[in-house]
Amino acid sequence: MSWRKEQRRAERGYHHGNLKEALLQAALGLIAEKGAAGFTFADAARMAGVSPAAPYRHFRDRDELLSSIAQRGFEQFESALNAAWDDGRPDTLTAFERVGKAYLKFAREEPSFYSAMFESGLSIEINPALHAAGERAFGVIRAAAERLAALAPPGVPRPPALMMALHIWSMSHGIASLFARGDGARRKLPMTAEDLLEAEVLIYLRGLGFSTERKSQQDQKPAGPAPGAPSGPWGSRST
Template sequence: MSDMKDRPYHHGNLRHALIETALTMLDEDRNWTFTVREVARRTGVSHAAPYKHFRDREELLRELARIGFVQLGKTMRNAMTSAQSSSRMQFIAVAQACIAFASGKSGLYCLMFSSDADKTVDPQLHDAAMSTFGILLELLEKGQRDGSFRQGEIAAQAAASWAQVHGLAMLAINGQLLEDKVGPEPIRAALNVLLDGVCCSV
């Protein structure tokens, strides 16, 4: 049958299909101005079908943001485990991986840190974001234990590190890391400046 109301049953997992469609639209347009109706149309289901899985557009956006944090966390973890053993090199690898993730999935990354991804009303989104942030805390703690990083308040070091990496990511997304302004390797140079203030003297 071709009736619209029957189409959802052609999807083995409608929730997954809706999310994949929304992520694709996010990649294409680099924003999240789309409506649930548009996501339904692109997925090939009735306008009412998405509401079986998401109460409203805001809930869908929060789920996309949660997925983004999970993906970013995996990216960071992979970078940390594949880098050289020194804490400094692992830090640089993780930071560069974050910025590459942001550049490659700019729409999703911007959504993750937007007011539409309200972590106070979604415990799962909050947990995913904190788990990702926990990787940075873990790396800083490791650096302090092995003597690579200065002893100090982990939360303060994490805030400074996250602020710089996030700032570099946003500059990269907006195409503002121009060589004539910030040199040929601005990301690596900026990270080294940050680490020179965090690392112990060799």
């Protein structure tokens, strides 16, 4: 997203009377240009074409503005992951790989949202709505991991689904941050980011003794979360 494109959106939104939306779009443009930590509240007001005092009608400060952007990002992220998972159809492994690709696609196509969600330094613990949005998005990966854990072969100790979800999230997040971004922070890679993630997940699952053959598992019941498993793994500040 270019600065000019976002500026046009912001101005259009403000002239229609939607100051809050104009400020959100202005901030997205600034994140694309300078990063989540590279702009001020006054910068967002200036880009939206309003006075420095105007943003206080809707946001307490810059962090609250960033928090609103991050929340919207997590909501869109959850929707993309859910669509990719599609309740594990046609088989668990294929659907899980789609989730990974959706993760990378979001990082590539929505770098401003991605930066606000994971690189802004916001503490989501002080924002219940942001915390809930982050948990719902992580819940898609956890649900898929529970389905995978249920497929552990006989005689192989089944790892806790939460641990599997955290491991695979870490792989996805690392590859997305390094190789699948849609901005200047992307590193060069002699293969696609999707191919790299697929290889990592297959190696991980094989190391746990899982079969990586694709076959329908729709009749098998997913395992529930491990007793006493901690909640809230997603939203604390990621590095």
